[in-house]
Amino acid sequence: MESVGNIILYFIVAIAIIVFSVLTVTTRKILRSATYLLFVLFATAIIYFQMDYQFLGAVQIAVYAGGILVLFVFAIMLTQQPGKSAEALTSQRRCLGLVAALCGVALCGYGLFSYAGFAGKLLSSGVDINMEKIGQFLLSTDKYGYLLPFEAISVLLLACIIGGVVIARRR
Amino acid sequence: MPLNLAIVVVALPLFMFLFLGLVGVKMGRKITGVIGVLAMLVDTILAYGVALTYFFGSGEGQIVDGVRQAVVVANPAWLSFTDTLVVRMGVLVDPIAAMMLVVITTVSLMVHLYSLGYMSDHDGNAEKGFQRYYAFLALFTFSMLGLVVATNVFQIFVFFEMVGLSSYLLIGFYYSTPAANHANKKAFIVTRLADLFFLLGVMILSYYTKTFDFDQLVFGPTMSGSLETAQSAISTAGGATFLGCSVMAWALTFIFIGGAGKSAMYPLHIWLPDAMEGPTPVSALIHAATMVVAGVFLVARLFPLYVLVQGAMNIILVVGAFTAFYAAAIACTQSDIKRALAFSTISQIAFMMTSLAVSSNENSLIEIHEGYGLGYMASMFHLFTHAMFKALLFLCAGAIIHAVHSNENDKMHGLHKFMPITSICFLIGCLAIAGIPPFAGFFSKDEILVAAYHRGLGWGLWMSMVACMTAFYMFRIYYLIFFWKKHEVHDEHHAPKDQPWTMTLPLIILAAISCVAGFVPFHDLVTWDGHALHTSIDWTVAGSSIGVALVGICLATVMYRKENPLPERMANAMRGLWTASYKRFYMDELYQFITHKVIFQTICVPIAWFDRHIIDGFFNLLADATNSLSFGIRRLQSGSIQAYVYVYLLGALLLAAITMVCVLL
Amino acid sequence: MELFNNILIYFVIVPLLTLGGLALCSNRGIKAIRTVAVVGACALMVLAVWLVSIFLQARGAGDTSEMILRSDVMWYAPFNVHLALGVDGVSVVMILLSAFIVFAGVFASWKMNPLPKQFFMWFFLLSTGVFGFFISIDLFTMFMFYEVALIPMYLLIGVWGSGNKNYSAMKLTLMLMGGSAFLMLGLIGIYFHSAPEGQPLTMNILDIAHNDAIPHSWQYVLFPLTFVGFGVLGAMFPFHTWSPDGHASAPTAVSMLHAGVLMKLGGYGCFRIAIYLMPFAANELAWIFLLLTGFSIVYGALSACVQTDLKYINAYSSVSHCGMVLFAILMFNTTAMTGAVLQMLSHGLMTALFFALIGMIYGRTHTRDIRDMGGMMHIMPYLGVGYVIAGLASLGLPFLSGFAAEMTIFFGSFQHTDTFHRVLTIMATTSIVVTAVYILRVVAKLLFGEVQDEHHRTLTDASWEERLSTATLILAVAAIGCFPNFFINIISSSFDPVVKALQAALPL
């Protein structure tokens, strides 16, 4: 039995995610869209905290909400005239999108309902994931060690930095 | 003189062709002509030597049991089809070959000499292409000689093609003029069509007899002297049938068609009048004296086979008799003297063909009667004499044309005063062809008529009628050229006159031969089985034939000696007939219609269209279908990332759904 | 190495060396390029003549083996692919023909522009393929060389061609590739039935023929596949339509080589692979192809009558003449098959001559439409005479090559005891008249008559290299025409094994 606070928090988060997700993709003003995305990301971060993954939640806020979204905002500022909204979608386009999305949701939803075996599983408590442990895992070469992906990601990020510089450079 | 020289006789002109064609073009014009004439002179002397040796010599193996044998001088294999079917390029001397050697070389020499003058302008400068002309003459002479000395039927075919070629080249000598250009094409194609049948005939014949060689086909039967063994070489062929008819009938009829093409028998005669577009000496050599008798020679060569197949003989008889009359009828109205002579040639060759055909009838196989073989001899005799006087006539015509620069007889008239030598020579030629004794034509034509009367009264009367027409149209031409009215001379300097000696000398020689050739003892020398034939002039027939000739001549004299309105009135009275005859009974138009309208427009053009549009269209359609398919597929590759995602997503969902369904069920 | 003691391998090595030599030349050094090309061509010619003399000596010395100069080197063991060499009389004369045409082709493309170096390189690559094909007796190497010969054609036409060259090059290559797709299927099928149960499979033609292990049911499938596959290259109706367009666009030397040699690969393959290896199906199915080829003989000739482009006329005449080759091969007797090879020789030389002359005339007048030309005999007598000789050879005049070939075919075919075959032969024979019609039509229009275009009066006659090129071919044409027995003696014994196999396969 969860604490009531947790349950209330969950519902707030869930509703926020659902509502803002929908708003993100339906609003015609791109800046608003980015803003709604920010709310979604925050809500996601809260889920991570609820799962006791504090580090991940922090990363989510720092990188996603803090970094990526700022990039988005910059990009929007550079490419869009402020206040201008995108033209309305044609109904055909919307229908196609809706069909695809709803099909997907329906199929996955059906899948979830039918494989109900794990769906009712409860949160086990007492998991302690501290920074030390994460650092150990990240730089370990044992089983469950993540040194190789870690290094790969760092190289990727480096490449990405260089790429970003090269691409964005004014010629 | 050894008979082996016959090889040289044949080979020398070939050498001259190569020499004049390759080296001669680098030399002066006149000098090549002189070299050509000298070489031909040597060739003629050799040919005479060979002929005399053959006829009067008594070398080893020449006479067996009183029969003069055919002598094969050389016979190397040239093209081996199978072990038995081997084409040989040989040299064979027998009576008709020896006779033909004489005829060909004589006329050829005359023409070589004559051309020195004819192919030059009035100042004696040789024309452009003089070397080419002499090279072609040599090529023709070679081909014709090769033809007559052939040891097998395939060799004859080979040289049939070769004489066709030489004729093509010489007719088209003035190749820039459209008329010559059309005429040589026509000549080649028509004779080629005939040669196709010849080829088919040879194919059929050789398939059943397994041989090309005259040795087995022809001489076996004749020399053995018995018609029982005659069939041995071809006994296998005797009973066989091909497509429902007897093989031999097919083969021999086809071979005759081949000969008919070269010899301009109706309806394959249409090329010959047009062939007169060539230089006149060429007409004299090829289209009057030698090549056109190749068909007659062919039938004569295979005579022992034809004897066995009455059906083929009857076809020859009908075609020959009809052509003789048909051509004579046309010759009566032509205004172009060369064309008139050409039709006269056709008519005379038809005489020879008819004569060959009347040599036998159904009974002849069983019992050899008096006239049997007479027709053969007469035909060869007529071939010989005709070559001489027809060459004479053509060369005279050439001299006249050279003098007045026109072929049309209304540009001539009254030339007797200006060209007396030519006039007399032409008259001799006319008398010879009309059959007035003692000129050559009388003797040969008389024999033909005798043979025809032997065959049947109807045939004899028919041929007599044609003989009468012959006399009429020849004298018509003669009078229209040399008399009729006074010649109008516009320019004293260019008044017609007798031509230089190079041209008159051949005329005189040929005229002399035409006078005496009739006394050659042909019945002793040239007979189908080698036995001498004992004939004497049958004065009832001879008298009647002289009679009809005189009638023809008188008629012509009345109508054309002096200018008078009679011919005009006659022509008007029979307007339709006259026009039809003048237009050569519209045979040319018929051919034109068949070739252009029927074959060209309704066969070739649709076939070409079919090929371009249906066959090629099908492959293009394949290509287009592939193309449009790939364009269709390319539309899927739209480049729109969203479309890709959409399709990808649907695909993924589909897969997921399938998996789920499978798992659940 | 033992392989290099065999003269045959040099027919592949010499063109490749020439190719290498050309690659070393600078693109500007036209003299060096020509020298290398001429040296290569001459070397091939010498080799070919030498090969003929070796062959004659071997046969004269009583060597009656089916193939002489055999060599065999394992190449790829898993599929038993060998580099197996060997020649019989047919291959020898085909090699001689190819050498002649390569020689003449080099001189005919003397002034090739642009990129002469690259042109000659592709040209020699093509000839490598051709020679390789004729010396191989292994299915795989044969097919490989076959493809080597086909592919350069695309570039040679596409780059150096004229007119609608992209279309033509594409069409030609695609249709021939389509043919080789059939062929490859056929060859694979043959390979998998090449030996009786339990014995190792083989690619060697002679072994396959001796094993005679292809089941009859399979022969029914494989024979049409291989025959059509080669037939496409041999311009068999209805797969001939690449020929008019392809030839019309191809540069002179390529037309020469293509019509002269490549189309012969078709006929050669038909009898060496399709008929020799599958005699049963050949006996059973021949009538279909006889009808097709017999039809195409007349059909091609009639089509040629109304064409106005010189190269189209020639292409259709090739359809007719090559139809005769396949027609004769299908008659299954030594005489007709010998005639077929003679016809291949004759057609190769004569068509090469035609295309060379057409190229030379086109190079001067810049038109190939006979309606725009006339009286060329006045302007360029040498080329005119050459054209007349080529035409006469084509219409089958005695003492030129066409006559001996066609007569051998007709008489050979007529020896067939079956009425059906003989009637077909008679129909095919009629083509000699039609051929005369279209040849004379062209000659009269192009060479004789009035000069149509006053600008043509300033044109020049052939230059020395053009004279050399054409004179070589004319001499060869005349040589075959005058001494056919020489060639027949080389060729005819080669057909004994084929005919024997066919007779053995006849249903009793």
Place this chain on the structure above:
Amino acid sequence: MDLTLFMYLIPSLIMFGCGVYGFITRKNMIAIMISLELMLNSVDINFVVFNRYLFPGQMDGMFFSLFAIAIAAAETALALAIIINVFRIAKKVDINEITKLKF
């Protein structure tokens, strides 16, 4: 009432659906990128909750999310750089109108 695994998956699923919808329908490239982020995010949530609920003793899901976030950051940075560059050249960011590289 308990917070089951199922309850976390629902919002994630809807988020993913929105992402799909947005990706397919939007024309603005930046909006497409935003939709993409939505999808990524929903996947991250799934990883995390599955890990937490089913295998609480391990941390693979969490690390996966961690790396996914890093990669998402890199990818977004590059993509936006490209978009800005394209905008500089073409003066538009509508995906339908930028077809110069199509053929």
